[in-house]
Structures are given as structure tokens and as C-alpha cells.
Amino acid sequence: MRPPLAGGFAALVFALCFAQGAGAKDVRPAKLCGACHGPIRREWESSSMAQSWKNPVFQAFLSDAKSALGDTVLASCIVCHAPMASVSADTRFQSPVSEEGVTCNFCHNVSAVDPARKTAAYVFDSTDPDLMRGPYADADPKNAHGAVHSELHTKAEFCAACHSFTHPRSGVPIETTWTRWKSSSAAASGKPCQSCHMPSAPGQAAPVLQSKQRPDIHAHTFAGAHAAGVLDSAASLDAAVQGGRLKLTVHNRRAGHALPGGGGGMRVITLTVRFEGAARDSIAGQTLQTYGIRYADARGATPVPKWLAARVTSDREIPPDSTVVEWCPIPPKAKRAVATLTYHFIDPAYVQALRARRVDLSSHQPFVLARAERKLP
Numbered sequence: 001m002r003p004p005l006a007g008g009f010a011a012l013v014f015a016l017c018f019a020q021g022a023g024a025k026d027v028r029p030a031k032l033c034g035a036c037h038g039p040i041r042r043e044w045e046s047s048s049m050a051q052s053w054k055n056p057v058f059q060a061f062l063s064d065a066k067s068a069l070g071d072t073v074l075a076s077c078i079v080c081h082a083p084m085a086s087v088s089a090d091t092r093f094q095s096p097v098s099e100e101g102v103t104c105n106f107c108h109n110v111s112a113v114d115p116a117r118k119t120a121a122y123v124f125d126s127t128d129p130d131l132m133r134g135p136y137a138d139a140d141p142k143n144a145h146g147a148v149h150s151e152l153h154t155k156a157e158f159c160a161a162c163h164s165f166t167h168p169r170s171g172v173p174i175e176t177t178w179t180r181w182k183s184s185s186a187a188a189s190g191k192p193c194q195s196c197h198m199p200s201a202p203g204q205a206a207p208v209l210q211s212k213q214r215p216d217i218h219a220h221t222f223a224g225a226h227a228a229g230v231l232d233s234a235a236s237l238d239a240a241v242q243g244g245r246l247k248l249t250v251h252n253r254r255a256g257h258a259l260p261g262g263g264g265g266m267r268v269i270t271l272t273v274r275f276e277g278a279a280r281d282s283i284a285g286q287t288l289q290t291y292g293i294r295y296a297d298a299r300g301a302t303p304v305p306k307w308l309a310a311r312v313t314s315d316r317e318i319p320p321d322s323t324v325v326e327w328c329p330i331p332p333k334a335k336r337a338v339a340t341l342t343y344h345f346i347d348p349a350y351v352q353a354l355r356a357r358r359v360d361l362s363s364h365q366p367f368v369l370a371r372a373e374r375k376l377p
């Protein structure tokens with residue numbers, strides 16, 4: 001069944017898009033897709049992948065990378081952070097779509113992924129950017145665009161295009177999410193990345209065109225640790241006293257990979273403990289452990305961001321389906337211990353310098369994953 005205006009509407013939106021001039025056939029903004037896939041567009045817009053180029057923290061680090069390694073480093077960053085710019089060689093960002101980060105038309109035109117490849121593990125099919133690859137074998141996009149069933153899009157390997165990466169020169173691990181996922185019980189039980197990060201619900205893929213009612217429309221929020229809902233309480237924390245010491249047990253409850261999920265040299269999770277006296281006054285406090293991967297550069301300076309990584313200086317993670325235990329001596333007079341597990345988008349080691357440069361950190365505030373309190377004997 002075809003709504004009377006569908007063809008005309010599709011022709012109109014595509015005409016608007018193609019009217020942009022030379023090279024525009026590769027350049028389809030999310031806004032265009034959103035004309036029919038409105039709810040999906042709104043979800044995607046709220047995701048950090050939609051901000052992977054524009055976000056001020058990325059931009060600040062990019063300018064550091066350029067100062068350290070020269071402007072040509074840009075090409076190696078945009079492979080993942082602005083893949084449309086990369087596949088259309090728009091390194092001067094003349095097309096607004098280049099700034100859309102990991103965007104619709106990019107993901108839905110990827111035709112192959114080989115995580116073993118060192119750079120750009122994906123193949124972007126530029127021969128027909130109008131042919132959308134997606135999960136359905138019976139998609140009916142009217143004459144809006146072509147559609148073809150893609151098994152790849154339902155698999156973790158698709159995400160490995162960017163969430164699996166080894167430094168091309170030093171060989172140190174940078175993005176480990178996919179590798180860690182492979183050894184998880186989630187992988188063993190057939191749950192790819194999508195099953196947690198793109199949970200499905202009944203609905204319509206293109207409500208404007210009154211498309212089919214389907215049982216499995218996939219959320220495009222790509223929610224991470226800070227998301228409410230499915231990923232809540234990704235970790236738990238217990239505090240106990242054993243043999244006169246404080247025993248802290250951290251459990252990776254929900255992630256289908258290690259915690260943090262990736263982002264070597266950037267994302268870390270800290271475990272801090274504070275001891276209080278009888279009047280709940282603070283007696284002592286310390287960071288007991290930092291989970292995540294940290295690097296040193298060729299001269300030994302540490303921590304440094306991933307592009308300078310010559311070797312790994314610490315690699316502590318909370319593995320999938322696992323528990324790690326940390327011990328802490330209890331100071332005299334302490335009556336209560338308060339332990340906190342905090343997720344940091346950016347290694348706290350970099351925060352002061354970013355603040356001094358007035359980089360907007362509002363979307364990168366640390367947040368508490370779990371907390372535990374214990375009365376002491």
C-alpha cells in the first residue's frame with residue numbers, strides 16, 4: 001500500500017538534497033533521512049557518535065594531535081570521528097555532512113568490515129550511496145531509496161570497524177571493545193553490540209510513510225555508561241572488612257566487554273575510598289585504583305593520549321562477567337568507609353589543562369557508577 005503523497009514527497013526531499021551541487025550525491029545529511037525516519041534521527045542526534053567530530057573535547061585533543069604530529073594527522077582521526085569526510089576526501093570540511101560525525105548515510109552504506117585491517121577496517125560503497133543496507137529482507141522504501149538486507153549490520157563485526165583498533169606503528173592496543181566482547185558470555189550467547197546498544201522495540205521504521213508495523217525497530221541512541229535504562233548499574237560495588245582491612249569488590253554486571261568499554265588513553269574508571277571519623281569528619285581519602293589503559297610516549301612521558309602511545313604503562317580493566325577485588329588498610333579512628341566507583345570520559349590527568357584552555361566540559365562530566373558504605377568496627 002502506498003500513501004498518495006509518498007512518491008512526490010520522496011522526490012522532493014531527494015531533489016532538495018541533490019540540488020547541493022558537485023559531489024552532492026555522496027552528501028546526504030541526517031536531516032534528509034529524518035524527513036521519513038524522524039524518531040531514529042532524533043535518537044541518533046542525542047548520541048555521542050553524532051558529536052564525534054564536533055564535540056569540543058575531541059576538537060581540543062585534535063588540535064593537540066596536530067601540534068604534536070603535524071596537520072596530516074587529521075586524516076587518521078577522521079577515519080572514525082568524521083567518516084563521511086574521510087570517504088569523500090573532504091579534509092577541508094566543505095560539506096556540512098562531513099561534520100555530522102558517525103552519520104546515517106555512512107553506516108548504512110558500509111558494505112564490508114575486516115577488523116584485521118590496520119586502518120579503515122571498513123569498506124564504504126560509494127558506487128551507489130542511495131542503496132541503504134539494513135536489517136530487513138523485506139524493506140519497502142517505496143521509491144525513497146534502494147534497500148538491501150545486510151547480515152553485517154546485525155553483527156558485532158560491523159561496530160568493530162571503529163571499536164577495534166591497534167596503534168599502526170607501536171602496535172599497542174587502543175580500542176579493545178570488540179576483542180573483549182569476543183571473550184564475553186554475551187558473545188557466547190549470541191548477543192552482539194546491537195542487542196545492548198541498539199535495543200529493539202515494536203514500531204515503524206518510517207512512520208511518515210506509514211511503513212510496515214515491525215516488532216524490531218532498533219534504538220539509535222547508542223547509549224553508553226551514562227545512559228538511563230538498559231545500561232543502568234553497569235557495575236556494582238561491595239565493601240566489607242576482612243582481616244582488619246577494607247575489601248572492595250567490583251563486579252562488571254552488565255557490560256558485554258571490559259569496563260571501561262574502550263577509549264584507551266581517554267576513558268577511565270576510578271575507585272576512591274574515603275574514611276570518616278565518629279563525627280563523620282573526613283579522616284583520609286585516596287584513589288585506590290584506576291581502571292583503563294594508560295600509555296607513555298617514546299620519551300617515557302605518561303599519561304599521553306592514544307596517538308602518542310609508544311607503550312602501555314597500565315592496563316587494568318574490569319573484565320566481562322568478572323569481579324575484581326581491591327584491598328585498603330583502615331586508618332586508626334576510622335568509623336566508616338565510603339567507596340565510590342566513578343566513570344570519567346576523559347582521564348582526570350588531562351582535566352586541569354582543558355579547563356585552563358576553557359574547553360567546554362559540560363558533556364564530559366564524570367559520573368558515579370556505584371557507591372558502597374561500610375561501618376567499621
Ligand code: HEC
Binds near residue numbers: 042134135154158
Ligand atoms: C553507527 C552506525 C549507524 C548510524 C550512525 C545509524 N544507523 Fe541506522 N542502523 C544501524 C544498524 C547496525 C542497524 C541494524 C541493527 C540490527 O538489526 O541489529 C540500523 C537500523 C536502521 C533502520 C532499520 C530500522 C531499525 O531501526 O532497525 C533504519 C531505517 C535506520 N537504521 C536508519 C538510520 C537513520 C535515518 C540514521 C541517522 C539518523 C541512522 N540509521 C544512523 C547502524 C547505524
Ligand code: HEC
Binds near residue numbers: 055263
Ligand atoms: C579506529 C577508530 C578511531 C581512530 C582512528 C581515532 N579514534 Fe578517537 N575514538 C574512537 C572511539 C571508538 C572512541 C570512543 C571510545 C569509547 O567510548 O570507548 C574515541 C574517543 C576519542 C576521544 C574522546 C572523545 C570524547 O568526546 O570523549 C578523543 C579526544 C579522541 N578519540 C581523539 C582522537 C584523535 C585526535 C584521533 C586521531 C589522532 C583519533 N581519536 C583517532 C575511535 C577512533
Ligand code: HEC
Binds near residue numbers: 009139140147206209
Ligand atoms: C522519503 C522517505 C525516506 C527517506 C528520505 C529516507 N528513507 Fe529510509 N526508508 C524509508 C521507508 C519507507 C523504508 C522502509 C521501511 C520498512 O520497510 O519498514 C526505509 C528503509 C530504510 C532502511 C532499512 C533497509 C533494510 O533493508 O533494512 C534503512 C537502513 C534506511 N531506510 C536508511 C535511510 C537513510 C540512511 C536515509 C538518508 C540517507 C533514508 N533512509 C532516507 C523511507 C525513507
Ligand code: HEC
Binds near residue numbers: 051053159193223226
Ligand atoms: C565510523 C566509526 C564508528 C562505527 C562504525 C561505530 N562507532 Fe561507536 N563510536 C565511534 C566514535 C568515534 C565514538 C566516540 C564519540 C565521542 O565520544 O566523541 C563512538 C562512541 C560510541 C559509544 C559511546 C557512547 C557514550 O555515550 O559513551 C557507543 C555505545 C558506541 N559508539 C556503540 C557503537 C555500536 C553499537 C556500533 C555498531 C552498531 C558502533 N558504535 C559503530 C565510532 C564508531
Ligand code: HEC
Binds near residue numbers: 177178194230234261
Ligand atoms: C551485554 C550487553 C552489552 C554488549 C553485548 C555490549 N555492550 Fe557496550 N556497554 C554495555 C554497558 C552496560 C556499558 C556501560 C558501562 C561502561 O560504559 O563502561 C557499555 C559501554 C559501552 C561503551 C561506552 C563507553 C566506554 O568506553 O565505556 C562503548 C563504546 C561500547 N559499550 C561499545 C560496545 C561495542 C562496540 C560492543 C560490541 C563489540 C558492545 N559495546 C557490546 C553493555 C554491552
